[in-house]
Amino acid sequence: MAVENRMDKIVALAKRRGFIFQSSEIYGGLNGFWDYGPLGVELKRNVRQAWWSDMITEHDEITAPVGAPTSFDMVGVETSIIMHPQVWKVSGHYDLFADKLVDCRETKARYRFDHLRGRWASHGGNRIFVATDKDAEEGIAFVEQRALKFFGLKKDKLATIEFGTGTHGGLHFNGPPFTAQYTPAAAVPGLRPITETDSFDNVLAPEATKPGSLTDPRDFNLMFQTYTGALQSDENKAFLRPETAQGMFVNFKNVCDSSRVKVPFGVAQIGKSFRNEITPRNFTFRSREFEQMEMEFFCHPGQSLAWYQYWRDRRYSWYIKHGISKDNLILREHAKEELAHYSVGTADLEYAFPFLDVGSYGELEGVAHRGDFDLRSHSEGKLCKQDGNLVVELGPDGKPKYLGSGKDLSYFDDESRERFIPHVIEPAAGCDRATLAFLCEAFHEDKQPDEKGVMQERLVLKLHPKLAPVKVAIFPLIKKDGLPEKAAAIYRAFKQAGIAVQYDQQGAIGRRYRRMDEIGTPYCITIDGETNTADTVTVRDRDTLEQIRVPVTELIDHVQAKLKG
RNA sequence: GCGGGUGUAGUUCAAUGGUAGAAUGAAAGCUUCCCAAGCUUUAGGCGAGGGUUCGAUUCCCUUCACCCGCUCCA
Numbered sequence: 204m205a206v207e208n209r210m211d212k213i214v215a216l217a218k219r220r221g222f223i224f225q226s227s228e229i230y231g232g233l234n235g236f237w238d239y240g241p242l243g244v245e246l247k248r249n250v251r252q253a254w255w256s257d258m259i260t261e262h263d264e265i266t267a268p269v270g271a272p273t274s275f276d277m278v279g280v281e282t283s284i285i286m287h288p289q290v291w292k293v294s295g296h297y298d299l300f301a302d303k304l305v306d307c308r309e310t311k312a313r314y315r316f317d318h319l320r321g322r323w324a325s326h327g328g329n330r331i332f333v334a335t336d337k338d339a340e341e342g343i344a345f346v347e348q349r350a351l352k353f354f355g356l357k358k359d360k361l362a363t364i365e366f367g368t369g370t371h372g373g374l375h376f377n378g379p380p381f382t383a384q385y386t387p388a389a390a391v392p393g394l395r396p397i398t399e400t401d402s403f404d405n406v407l408a409p410e411a412t413k414p415g416s417l418t419d420p421r422d423f424n425l426m427f428q429t430y431t432g433a434l435q436s437d438e439n440k441a442f443l444r445p446e447t448a449q450g451m452f453v454n455f456k457n458v459c460d461s462s463r464v465k466v467p468f469g470v471a472q473i474g475k476s477f478r479n480e481i482t483p484r485n486f487t488f489r490s491r492e493f494e495q496m497e498m499e500f501f502c503h504p505g506q507s508l509a510w511y512q513y514w515r516d517r518r519y520s521w522y523i524k525h526g527i528s529k530d531n532l533i534l535r536e537h538a539k540e541e542l543a544h545y546s547v548g549t550a551d552l553e554y555a556f557p558f559l560d561v562g563s564y565g566e567l568e569g570v571a572h573r574g575d576f577d578l579r580s581h582s583e584g585k586l587c588k589q590d591g592n593l594v595v596e597l598g599p600d601g602k603p604k605y606l607g608s609g610k611d612l613s614y615f616d617d618e619s620r621e622r623f624i625p626h627v628i629e630p631a632a633g634c635d636r637a638t639l640a641f642l643c644e645a646f647h648e649d650k651q652p653d654e655k656g657v658m659q660e661r662l663v664l665k666l667h668p669k670l671a672p673v674k675v676a677i678f679p680l681i682k683k684d685g686l687p688e689k690a691a692a693i694y695r696a697f698k699q700a701g702i703a704v705q706y707d708q709q710g711a712i713g714r715r716y717r718r719m720d721e722i723g724t725p726y727c728i729t730i731d732g733e734t735n736t737a738d739t740v741t742v743r744d745r746d747t748l749e750q751i752r753v754p755v756t757e758l759i760d761h762v763q764a765k766l767k768g
Numbered sequence: 769g770c771g772g773g774u775g776u777a778g779u780u781c782a783a784u785g786g787u788a789g790a791a792u793g794a795a796a797g798c799u800u801c802c803c804a805a806g807c808u809u810u811a812g813g814c815g816a817g818g819g820u821u822c823g824a825u826u827c828c829c830u831u832c833a834c835c836c837g838c839u840c841c842a
Contacts, residue, residue: 211835219779219793231815231832296842306769306839418769425842445842481769481840489841558835566841651803659804680801709795713803720803731801741802748803 210558213646214486216662220722222246222642223487235483235491237635242722245672245703247494247638251473253525253669254496254632255279258471270516272509275500276468278458282450284475285431285441290449292605293580296426297442306418307408314409320394321406323367324350331414332406334397343393345409353407367395427477427491443477448629450474451499452577455612466614466625467502467510473634485558487635488565494634501614501625504575507547510628511572515550518570518630522552522637526667527644531555533564547572552632554640567640568632575624578612582624641670645723651748664723665746668766673724675704675762678715680731682708690730693740693758700759702766720745726762 217223221240225232239247262277291297305314314336321334324346333349335342350364351357400406403417427443430436444450451458451470458470473496483489502510519534537549549571553564576593580586584607587596598604615622645664652658668674677694679686687708697704705724707715712729719727727743733752734740740758741750753761 208835214834215779221778225833228833229815232834234833478841484835484840486834661804678802682800684801686801711800711803711805713805716803718804727803729802733801743802750802 208557209646210486210556210643212648212662213557213643216646216664216721217243217486217642235480235489237487237490242672243638246642246666246670247634249670249672250634250638250641251494251496254521254634254637255471255473257521258469258498268517271513272506273467276462276464277471277498278462278464278468279471280451280454280458281472281474282447282454284444284477285429286444286449286453288441289605289608290453290581291426291442291445293585293607294449294577295580295585296445297605298585307411307416316397319397321397322346322350322394324353325365325367326350326354326356326363329354330405332397332400334406334417335394335409346394349407349409425479425481427479445478446476446631447472447474447495447497448499448577448631451497452581452627453608455501455578455581456610459614466616467500467506469498469500471496471498473497485556485565487639488556488558490635493636496632496634496637498630499577500628500630502628503616504623504626507572507574507626507628511548511570514628514630515570518568518632519552522554522567522640525670526641526665527554531644532567535564547574554636554643556640557643565636566633567636568630570628570630573627573629575626577627578624579607581607582610582612583607641666661717661720663720663745666723666725668725668768671703671723671725673703673705673719673722674726674766675702676715676719676724676727677704677706678712678727678729679708680712680729684732685735686730689734693728693730693755696759697762700763702759702762716743726765728758728762 214223220242222243224238224240226236226238227233228238259277259279263274264276265274267274288297305316305319307314318336319334320336320342321332322343324331324333331350331353333346333353335345335349337345347361347364347366350366351361354364356363397406404415406417407414408416426445429441429443431439431441450472454470458464473494475492476495477492480489480491483491487493498514500510500514515534519532522532523529531554533553533555535551535553537551549569551566552568552570554567555561555563556565559565574593576586579593584595584603585605586593588594596604613622613624642664645666647663647665649661649663650658651661664671666672675697677690677697679690690706690708694704694706705719707718709715716727723745725745727745729741729743729750731741734755737752738755739752740755742753742758742761743750
């Protein structure tokens with residue numbers, strides 16, 4: 204059976220030509236990890252480079268770019284992958300990523316273990332524990348309704364069901380609680396933690412029709428753990444960062460104090476992050492080790508909405524500028540319910556990856572308005588929302604659950620004589636996802652005539668010249684008449700000019716063109732008989748197949764101009 | 769994590785309880801003045817582990833990986 208699927212073809216090409224390999228492939232691979240091969244590493248470096256120069260190198264801090272409220276400063280950092288564990292407690296990742304979860308085999312629902320409670324119910328010799336993840340009154344009503352349904356009774360027969368009450372009603376299992384080793388759910392009047400069951404065999408999960416569908420509670424810590432120092436104890440437990448953003452937040456003061464930036468300004472970083480994803484899937488799209496390109500933009504709260512809109516639109520344009528078709532990229536504003544608790548607005552930039560259904564999109568980048576959540580958290584401690592305001596989250600003892608640094612992370616504006624905590628706009632892009640999107644977008648199959656005029660299938664990567672791993676290929680048309688020597692000299696000249704170039708004299712010329720098409724090389728230069736007489740070469744365009752003659756003396760300037768586009 | 773499917777050369781595919789084939793790609797040579805041409809030569813494979821068997825790539829079990837669906841994706 205031939206490969207029909209477009210994504211499979213892209214994966215095969217990526218492997219065949221050395222873009223992307225499975226990690227540790229000779230040992231059978233490792234789920235969620237990928238390696239970039241000789242061409243892939245160049246492609247990805249070019250993606251990074253395109254982002255970094257757009258953000259930092261080519262940024263003009265004197266002039267306001269089109270669409271921007273004002274001019275602004277931009278700087279970069281590179282922060283460590285392992286940070287102080289308190290960073291993750293305060294940021295919320297520790298709590299969010301460390302839950303014990305229970306899966307329902309029947310309904311496929313997943314519950315936070317410490318949210319599951321319920322009551323024992325008995326009728327006609329049948330005894331089950333009816334579980335719910337709802338609170339108090341709502342939970343009790345839910346449990347009663349579920350029990351009626353399970354026993355096949357009408358509403359007026361509720362009294363015929365015997366419910367467990369209090370701590371240890373007659374219905375309660377008296378042996379050691381099955382799940383004693385786990386933190387029980389918080390006590391709720393009238394409902395018992397699920398820990399007080401003998402086993403999950405007689406637990407009726409919410410929405411399930413039969414008891415015993417729940418799995419054992421399992422750790423779902425999405426942060427990779429390690430230890431600092433040789434001693435593996437809880438005190439020196441550390442985490443691989445699940446995002447690069449915190450590196451910018453905790454260095455906010457350092458950057459302010461050392462680099463003369465003034466609000467508004469952005470701090471950018473490219474680096475690896477790690478998430479122990481439950482289901483890595485879809486080639487490199489969801490990996491456990493991945494690279495982020497993130498920028499934290501600090502601005503005055505009063506201007507934050509304008510900056511949010513500016514960055515959202517600018518980041519959209521970046522993808523378009525580098526070859527993503529408008530048909531395949533959407534900018535999706537999150538609905539209010541979807542927003543993280545601290546966010547005023549978030550937009551996703553999503554790409555129509557070939558592995559998704561038509562009309563579905565996968566996230567390339569999130570542009571989030573984060574308010575002052577991050578700087579305040581790292582100053583005051585972990586925050587939570589209460590009556591619409593962010594307040595320090597308290598633990599059971601009434602003290603702050605996780606302490607912040609206590610450092611003042613506010614900003615003093617010398618011009619307006621105003622002190623404030625800047626608001627943050629965060630465009631957070633996935634470098635591997637962008638690389639994959641560019642690869643998918645570039646992938647084309649077309650028909651081109653061979654030397655006999657017969658149409659042949661051609662695979663071509665129509666990569667933007669800036670992203671193409673190889674910019675130019677040099678071919679002597681034949682292996683004699685001094686053509687290889689002339690070609691080698693031109694090859695060396697391109698090397699010296701710092702242009703990624705390849706030399707190939709192997710096989711028929713058509714084959715060499717196709718080889719370059721497959722890896723996305725935009726220009727092929729062929730040295731032929733006329734080079735000897737007129738000192739000109741042909742430059743062949745990957746997309747149009749057109750050839751023009753260019754004098755050797757003007758060759759590098761000609762190509763450089765074309766690469767700039 | 770659940771259910772289903774698939775693992776044979778770099779890639780795409782065959783066949784087989786008894787020495788694994790092809791196409792294409794790769795390398796070398798000859799030829800060749802512009803889009804996968806021709807000829808010659810070479811290298812290269814049964815995902816891993818265990819079991820059944822005289823003998824396993826083939827049958828069974830486990831495991832790993834990939835694909836599809838669900839779930840998840842702060």
